[in-house]
Amino acid sequence: MGCVSSKQLKRDKGYEDPNILAKETTFSVNEVEALFQLYKKISHSIIKDGLIHKEEFQLALFRNSNQKNLFADRIFDLFDLKRNGVIEFGEFVRSLNIFHPDTPMAEKIAFAFRLYDLRGTGFIEREELKEMVLAILNESELILSDDAVEQIVDQQADMNEDGKIDFEEWKAFASKNPALLKNMTLPYLKDITMAFPSFVLNSGASDEEL
Known part of the structure; x- marks a missing residue:
């Protein structure tokens, strides 16, 4: 998996400078760029607008966009820092940082x-x-x-x-x-550029299942 240039990232909706996000989180610049690829996959899984909607978040977590789950609903609400009903890339990275193994x-x-x-x-x-x-x-x-x-x-x-x-x-x-x-804690976040599994809290799904 190659890294994505900043110019390419800027063309995508919800872009935020990986250098800024890396300074504010445990992730390196390369890891932030890798997370953007994951973000794009989730944000285009149902509604192809480059933003993560609750149904897409549910699908990424549980492979079922219609499954009602209190835990997933609460996680989505806390990721949605702007309270506008969608998760933007910066919100995704900053919130996902909580789940990094090195986060206190x-x-x-x-x-x-x-x-x-x-x-x-x-x-x-x-x-x-x-x-x-x-x-x-x-x-x-x-x-x-x-x-x-x-x-x-x-x-x-x-x-x-x-x-x-x-x-x-x-x-x-x-x-x-x-x-x-x-x-x-999501152990794979420690080596996000080495291993790139699907964003499933319980793990076990391949990228193709997203």
């Missing part, structure tokens, strides 16, 4: 807190946590019974028993249950 765990924990705070209140309500835990477990290899999830939420998350989880409680909870942050 503290940043992953903070992102996950925003992911779980469904109503944007600055707290994670108990039911929000349970709903998101079940959604993530459903997309991972982990299988826990409802009783086990209830026990985790009741005994470890809401430490002051006020019915909601603040950020400090979340940090302590996430530290005790690192498996819940499993989907916050």
